[in-house]
Amino acid sequence: RKEVEQDPGPFNVPEGATVAFNCTYSNSASQSFFWYRQDCRKEPKLLMSVYSSGNEDGRFTAQLNRASQYISLLIRDSKLSDSATYLCVVNNGYSTLTFGKGTMLLVSP
Amino acid sequence: EAGVTQFPSHSVIEKGQTVTLRCDPISGHDNLYWYRRVMGKEIKFLLHFVKESKQDESGMPNNRFLAERTGGTYSTLKVQPAELEDSGVYFCASSSRDRWTSGNTIYFGEGSWLTVV
Numbered sequence: 122r123k124e125v126e127q128d129p130g131p132f133n134v135p136e137g138a139t140v141a142f143n144c145t146y147s148n149s150a151s152q153s154f155f156w157y158r159q160d161c162r163k164e165p166k167l168l169m170s171v172y173s174s175g176n177e178d179g180r181f182t183a184q185l186n187r188a189s190q191y192i193s194l195l196i197r198d199s200k201l202s203d204s205a206t207y208l209c210v211v212n213n214g215y216s217t218l219t220f221g222k223g224t225m226l227l228v229s230p
Numbered sequence: 231e232a233g234v235t236q237f238p239s240h241s242v243i244e245k246g247q248t249v250t251l252r253c254d255p256i257s258g259h260d261n262l263y264w265y266r267r268v269m270g271k272e273i274k275f276l277l278h279f280v281k282e283s284k285q286d287e288s289g290m291p292n293n294r295f296l297a298e299r300t301g302g303t304y305s306t307l308k309v310q311p312a313e314l315e316d317s318g319v320y321f322c323a324s325s326s327r328d329r330w331t332s333g334n335t336i337y338f339g340e341g342s343w344l345t346v347v
Binding site: 123125162163164165167208215216217218219220221222223 | 272
């Protein structure tokens with residue numbers, strides 16, 4: 122079983138739509154959780170950290186369920202510029218980040 | 231402020247040759263990381279430097295890979311001899327702290343794209 126699993130997509134949505142991505146992780150000792158965004162042939166960039174209490178940053182909402190080892194990202198009012206690959210990333214408290222393969226989002230006019 | 235810079239951005243070499251990738255972290259960042267993504271796979275950790283010392287090199291695939299960070303500034307990753315399966319993108323990253331506490335951010339470079347033919 123992969124350490125971090127994501128649906129690769131692509132998710133094709135029209136502008137203005139709401140889209141949700143899910144991610145599961147296998148290591149129950151994982152301590153920190155993140156969503157990164159990666160544009161085509163670019164580097165990963167931190168989108169937001171994920172907390173058990175849930176956190177929101179503008180149109181983006183992230184949620185962590187430790188009991189189910191499940192992380193989600195909700196994007197409301199999708200923009201064309203949201204088209205990218207979204208990487209679910211976990212950390213066990215030390216130096217290593219463990220990445221999922223990413224979920225591709227395509228927002229169309 | 232300059233971000234993490236990597237050189238070369240793209241490299242095509244023949245199997246058996248040697249390639250050296252360079253990374254300049256953000257100024258003042260003691261922590262430097264190498265990650266790579268091979269075709270169809272997820273990004274995977276290779277190793278972590280704290281200043282000039284290797285903190286964790288558990289992700290290095292084999293002894294054909296050698297990473298150095300002399301003086302604790304820039305780092306190099308040498309692949310010798312290169313094999314076909316080494317093709318992929320090699321990301322360098324840096325951070326000011328080594329523990330993933332709230333507010334600690336890791337910054338990635340744009341990557342060095344390596345193709346071994």
